[in-house]
Amino acid sequence: MLVLKSFISLCLKILKNFKNILNLLENRLEISINFAIQDFYGNSKPLGTSDAIFQTMNQYEELIKTRFLVCNCDNLYSVKAIKTLLGESNYNSMIAYDFDYLEFSNDRLSSFSLLNIENNFLSKIIEKPDLKLIRNHSRKKYVSMNIFSFNGSEIYKHLRDCPINVKRGEKEIATALQNMILENKKSVIAFPLCEHVPDLTYKDDLEKINKFLN
Numbered sequence: 001m002l003v004l005k006s007f008i009s010l011c012l013k014i015l016k017n018f019k020n021i022l023n024l025l026e027n028r029l030e031i032s033i034n035f036a037i038q039d040f041y042g043n044s045k046p047l048g049t050s051d052a053i054f055q056t057m058n059q060y061e062e063l064i065k066t067r068f069l070v071c072n073c074d075n076l077y078s079v080k081a082i083k084t085l086l087g088e089s090n091y092n093s094m095i096a097y098d099f100d101y102l103e104f105s106n107d108r109l110s111s112f113s114l115l116n117i118e119n120n121f122l123s124k125i126i127e128k129p130d131l132k133l134i135r136n137h138s139r140k141k142y143v144s145m146n147i148f149s150f151n152g153s154e155i156y157k158h159l160r161d162c163p164i165n166v167k168r169g170e171k172e173i174a175t176a177l178q179n180m181i182l183e184n185k186k187s188v189i190a191f192p193l194c195e196h197v198p199d200l201t202y203k204d205d206l207e208k209i210n211k212f213l214n
Contacts, residue, residue, distance in 0.1 A: 036060065048170025049146070054159035057152060064152045070173075071147040074200040084191050085149040092180070093149045094122065096142040096190040103196045109134055111201070112143035113174045115190060122181055122188040127165075127174035142190070145197050146173065154187065155180065 022033050036056035038046045046052065053070060057063045069085055071077055081095050096115050110131060116124035116139065125144065126133065134141075158180045162171040180187045199205060 034060065045169070047164065048168070049173040050159045050162040050171035050176045053173070054156070054162075054171075057156060057159070064156050067149060067151050069147070069149050072145070072199075075145055075147070076198040077145070077147055078195055078197075080195070081147060081193060081197075084193070085147065088149060088189060088191075091121075091189040092151055092154060092187055093189045093191060094144060094177075095147050096122075096192045097145050097197065098192060098194045099141040099143050101194040101196060102143070102145075109141065109143070112145070115142040115144060117142060117190045117192070120189055121186050122177065122190045123185070124181075125174045125177050127172050142192060144174070145199070148173075158183075 036059045114126040114129045158176040162176040
């Protein structure tokens with residue numbers, strides 16, 4: 001019990017320090033930063049990205065009626081990627097990264113979502129493809145690095161109704177997107193981009209990010 005209390009105390013201290021850093025950024029950049037808290041529904045872990053966005057939209061209901069950008073906090077996206085999505089106002093949109101330019105080893109490909117694109121629109125998204133599927137994929141390999149721009153009124157129901165992945169026990173954003181494009185083939189426009197995206201998926205990535213920033 002003492003160990004658990006010490007761990008909780010440490011987590012609260014880290015969270016407080018994190019919020020203090022964000023408060024400094026608010027003042028420096030003259031922006032407003034808000035937090036959404038993801039309910040675990042009594043489970044031992046959260047239900048994934050789709051559920052996280054869904055809960056955020058419920059906590060900030062203006063998102064249901066407007067357009068907003070979603071991206072991972074552990075990827076360092078380029079200004080070009082963000083501006084590309086901000087420049088699209090007619091469709092939900094995403095960046096489709098050419099895997100050959102991401103500078104990742106081939107074994108990392110199975111940790112991404114593999115994309116099929118038809119006439120500039122996303123036609124299929126395959127979450128964490130297995131090696132056999134990757135080998136048989138004859139098209140150019142475009143992947144998602146989880147940066148999107150959504151129309152709240154269009155994505156909301158697909159986030160709400162997203163089924164739980166049996167293997168991973170999560171509601172995955174790839175599943176919500178796949179269900180949306182099954183309903184409307186021109187739901188999500190994909191912008192191909194050929195560039196590296198530094199990320200912090202693994203411990204060894206810390207040194208790489210450090211070098212990149214310096």
